[in-house]
Amino acid sequence: MKIIWTFTLLMIPGVVNSIEVTGYSGGGVKISCKYDERFTENQKYFCKWQRSDCPYQIKTNEKNKWVDSGRFSLYDDTRSAVLTVTFRDLREWDSGMYYCGAEKFITDSSTEVNLKVITDQPIRTVRGYSGGNVIINFKYETQEETSLINICKSGECFPVINTNRASEWKHDRRFSVHEGRSAGLLRVFIRELNENDSGEYKIIVKASEDHSLFSEFSLNIEKDDCVKSISLSAAAGGSVNISCKYPQSHSSDVKFLCWRSGKDGAAVLETSVNESRRWRREGKIQLYDDREERLLTGSISHVTEQHSEYWCGVQSDGGHKSFITRVLINLTENDVKFWV
Structure with missing residues (x-):
């Protein structure tokens, strides 16, 4: 019994930081983990704690480039000693304790991540019509007084607007954004639609200094016989x-x-x-x-x-x-x- 207990203790990561992360089913989160600069050359990992073990969700030796594995992506920025993990297509059972960091002898230099996934109807496909407009609703929680909202299309991202606790709509080009913080709801309004607006989109909200949450969806601009x-x-x-x-x-x-x-x-x-x-x-x-x-x-x-x-x-x-x-x-x- 004593040997087993000693082994279990050695399996527990050496936590240097702890963060709370909230995500929504069907969406995703991006988490940033700071590690000790002495371990820039070590392997980096993201694992889920299960009793006395922490199975790897993703692990790599690659530096300064994205590495993908299933629903996970990992980027090790050795210049700033920050490990970034993207976790996509969340499900309620993904809730739990995770660790990310640099692997070293016996114990690790890691960040404890307490992930809570809230069940919600995910955005999958939104239909719009040429000459018309759409409003897209996105559930979220944030700890920041102001939020940086990004919209990405087919991998190209650009900042839409910095919002604050005021209830008015904020505008940028053909986009408008409204934050309903009391309801935890972000509304994105896109006007003057055309066929070129069709594609894969991602809405990203910076929820805290340590993590962002996002939702991916397809916007289909369809032809119809309706009078515009x-x-x-x-x-x-x-x-x-x-x-x-x-x-x-x-x-x-x-x-x-x-x-x-x-x-x-x-x-x-x-x-x-x-x-x-x-x-x-x-x-x-x-x-x-x-x-x-x-x-x-x-x-x-x-x-x-x-x-x-x-x-x-x-x-x-x-x-x-x-x-x-x-x-x-x-x-x-x-x-x-x-x-x-």
């Missing part, structure tokens, strides 16, 4: 009827009509309907979804000059939204003069 823009006329203060076609593939999805201010992704005065052939009214908007005809109809009352741009769209599982048809309402000249 509708122009209607109405009297100020009056009502106008709308009619929007949508693709057959969205027949069972939630449909919505919303007013959107400027380039913000936030929907204002939104009304949605999730049943076929049943009227739904909310505020100044009422809607009716005929799934057999693939037609969303409705009306907007109390039309004003300020609220003149609306969008018809669909909401898929996970709350992702595709804005399909733009509806522009023009107040007739005579009616405008009358009300003025």
Whole structure:
């Protein structure tokens, strides 16, 4: 018994740091582990602690280059003595204690990583349509007061924006980002879609100094027979009827009509309907979804000059939204003069 106990102690890594990491099922995490500069030439590893053993998930002698093994990638930056591990396609059972560091005689110079994987509906595929927009929802937790958000397409990454605890949308080119920290939800809005936007994407959020979390998904920009823009006329203060076609593939999805201010992704005065052939009214908007005809109809009352741009769209599982048809309402000249 004494020999076994001594052996077990020797198997426990010499922990020099400990970090808490939260990830979401279907997504991934990137973890940075500092090690002693004396061990830059040693093998580097990432292992999962199981009772008295720590089986390697990935291990390498390679320096200053990425090494891949299954769901894991490892990069040993010998110049800064930092080991970076990427863990992809997380599952709930991946939760547990891990160690990463430099292997040396008897005990190791390592970082203890307590990984918690939260079950969530992962982003897999998001559909959008040329000329339209999409909103993509991403669950996350962060310890930072401000977060650096990166969006990558087909391996090319660029920073979108630094966000803070303020609730307003932040904009950069065709992208807008909104952080709902109380709900742990990041919303990414991409507008003016075109076929070149199709591809593999990754959303990366810097959650702390030690780790980032990310979600990978495919964005498919599809062709459809829907009208992209509708122009209607109405009297100020009056009502106008709308009619929007949508693709057959969205027949069972939630449909919505919303007013959107400027380039913000936030929907204002939104009304949605999730049943076929049943009227739904909310505020100044009422809607009716005929799934057999693939037609969303409705009306907007109390039309004003300020609220003149609306969008018809669909909401898929996970709350992702595709804005399909733009509806522009023009107040007739005579009616405008009358009300003025």
